[in-house]
Amino acid sequence: xxxxxxxxxxxxxxxxxxxxxxxxxxxxxxxxxxxxxxxxxxxxxxxxxxxxxxxxxxxxxxxxxxxxxxxxxxxxxxxxxxxxxxxxxxxxxxxxxxxxxxxxxxxxxxxxxxxxxxxxxxxxxxxxxxxxxxxxxxxxxxxxxxxxxxxxxxxxxxxxxxxxxxxxxxxxxxxxxxxxxxxxxxxxxxxxxxxxxxxxxxxxxxxxxxxxxxxxxxxxxxxxxxxxxxxxxxxxxxxxxxxxxxxxxxxxxxxxxxxxxxxxxxxxxxxxxxxxxxxxxxxxxxxxxxxxxxxxxxxxxxxxxxx
Amino acid sequence: xxxxxxxxxxxxxxxxxxxxxxxxxxxxxxxxxxxxxxxxxxxxxxxxxxxxxxxxxxxxxxxxxxxxxxxxxxxxxxxxxxxxxxxxxxxxxxxxxxxxxxxxxxxxxxxxxxxxxxxxxxxxxxxxxxxxxxxxxxxxxxxxxxxxxxxxxxxxxxxxxxxxxxxxxxxxxxx
Numbered sequence: 414x415x416x417x418x419x420x421x422x423x424x425x426x427x428x429x430x431x432x433x434x435x436x437x438x439x440x441x442x443x444x445x446x447x448x449x450x451x452x453x454x455x456x457x458x459x460x461x462x463x464x465x466x467x468x469x470x471x472x473x474x475x476x477x478x479x480x481x482x483x484x485x486x487x488x489x490x491x492x493x494x495x496x497x498x499x500x501x502x503x504x505x506x507x508x509x510x511x512x513x514x515x516x517x518x519x520x521x522x523x524x525x526x527x528x529x530x531x532x533x534x535x536x537x538x539x540x541x542x543x544x545x546x547x548x549x550x551x552x553x554x555x556x557x558x559x560x561x562x563x564x565x566x567x568x569x570x571x572x573x574x575x576x577x578x579x580x581x582x583x584x585x586x587x588x589x590x591x592x593x594x595x596x597x598x599x600x601x602x603x604x605x606x607x608x609x610x611x612x613x614x615x616x617x618x619x620x621x622x623x624x625x626x627x628x629x630x631x632x633x634x635x636x637x638x639x640x641x642x643x644x645x646x647x648x649x650x651x652x653x654x655x656x657x658x659x660x661x662x663x664x665x666x667x668x669x670x671x672x673x674x675x676x677x678x679x680x681x682x683x684x685x686x687x688x689x690x691x692x693x694x695x696x697x698x699x700x701x702x703x704x705x706x707x708x709x710x711x712x713x714x715x716x717x718x719x720x
Numbered sequence: 721x722x723x724x725x726x727x728x729x730x731x732x733x734x735x736x737x738x739x740x741x742x743x744x745x746x747x748x749x750x751x752x753x754x755x756x757x758x759x760x761x762x763x764x765x766x767x768x769x770x771x772x773x774x775x776x777x778x779x780x781x782x783x784x785x786x787x788x789x790x791x792x793x794x795x796x797x798x799x800x801x802x803x804x805x806x807x808x809x810x811x812x813x814x815x816x817x818x819x820x821x822x823x824x825x826x827x828x829x830x831x832x833x834x835x836x837x838x839x840x841x842x843x844x845x846x847x848x849x850x851x852x853x854x855x856x857x858x859x860x861x862x863x864x865x866x867x868x869x870x871x872x873x874x875x876x877x878x879x880x881x882x883x884x885x886x887x888x889x890x891x892x893x894x895x
Contacts, residue, residue, distance in 0.1 A: 495850070495854075496851055498871070499854065499864050499865065499868055500860075502863075502867045503860070503861065503864050507867050508870065516874070516876075519874050519876055520876050520880055521884070523881055524884055524885055524890075527752050527753045527754055527881065528751070528752045528803070530751075530809065530810070533811075533812055537874060555868075569888065614857065617854075618857075618858065621854075650802070651752070651802035651803075652890065653885065653891025653893075654890065706894075707888060709888045709889075
């Protein structure tokens with residue numbers, strides 16, 4: 414016997430509406446599974462519609478795919494970061510062999526990360542031995558900074574701002590969202606066996622290759638860089654550092670730009686320094702007591718000597 | 721007779737409205753890890769309670785870089801301004817499921833990535849089996865693997881971070 418509710422005209426209209434809402438994601442699923450989940454989010458952003466939620470769960474169970482590049486779990490994110498870091502060492506050189514210096518930078522980085530918008534993951538900071546002026550972050554929180562960039566700085570607040578900039582990229586998952594269209598995210602199974610030497614292994618390597626191109630050569634979207642700059646000043650200030658440290662680093666880089674190697678550096682992977690400085694001067698107004706904040710010159714320079 | 725009554729009622733309403741706006745309690749949220757409620761506006765004062773990220777606090781008064789606040793459990797104390805915000809932070813569900821790539825690649829070697837994102841004490845760990853497998857497949861030099869292994873084995877505790885900030889007279893440890 415049917416429940417009268419099931420055959421009421423209102424229910425029939427509602428079912429029809431839900432059917433139409435579900436038809437889109439399923440059609441999209443057939444051609445591109447990962448994007449079907451994005452469409453679910455647009456149709457039912459708050460997860461209020463039980464029919465749509467059930468359908469979403471069914472689709473998850475059916476495919477077991479990673480929902481989206483930005484929505485992946487921390488473990489997966491960190492695994493991608495590890496593999497990218499392996500490529501980073503090959504591209505930019507190995508860590509500077511000085512444990513005291515590495516511990517200093519790692520402690521400073523974690524101090525600022527505690528006040529970032531994503532303080533609940535572990536961050537790892539490493540100074541690499543390269544003449545290129547650069548810093549970049551891998552998904553999951555492994556942050557590289559070149560010895561040359563550190564050498565060019567004059568105080569701890571400058572380094573704090575650069576590390577905060579990289580932490581912001583991790584927190585906002587900028588790199589992952591830049592490769593969200595990678596084929597790997599369309600078909601990666603949640604549970605099962607992916608052979609690194611098989612097709613999905615190849616797709617994984619392609620995705621990591623895409624990340625390398627993005628971080629080492631082309632650079633992230635300009636808007637992401639500006640967002641990281643704004644966040645860097647805020648996080649450094651919240652920690653207790655002078656946020657103008659970022660302005661001083663950018664000015665230092667402006668002076669070096671003419672003679673420094675451009676390929677694979679902050680010069681080629683970041684927006685023009687003049688436009689970044691222009692924006693920083695605007696954000697500077699938010700910190701009227703910046704001059705009273707810490708710069709920590711002596712300690713920084715004692716570690717800089719180790720380079 | 722009616723007009724003065726309407727006028728006085730409107731005036732009273734406006735007065736109450738303005739007073740409520742002026743004296744509305746400001747809610748702050750703990751946005752940093754390692755946040756403590758202090759008994760005075762100084763880092764050297766006693767810690768009343770450790771505050772979890774996302775905890776709501778009511779602002780009583782501000783003094784310099786410190787805020788006097790009350791917790792939901794009615795504990796009153798001081799917190800450094802850099803640890804709080806008027807915006808509620810997004811708390812990430814770090815999760816510990818086997819889903820995603822970690823679980824997936826873990827299936828290959830029968831292992832799991834031993835990461836606990838929710839654990840603020842920074843645990844020691846080495847290169848994950850998944851990254852090792854990637855390195856083997858792609859012919860990554862051993863020295864790059866050793867480099868990554870050394871980086872992710874570095875441990876920084878909250879106490880070390882506090883000591884670092886204290887030595888540099890930074891943030892809540894500033895003079």
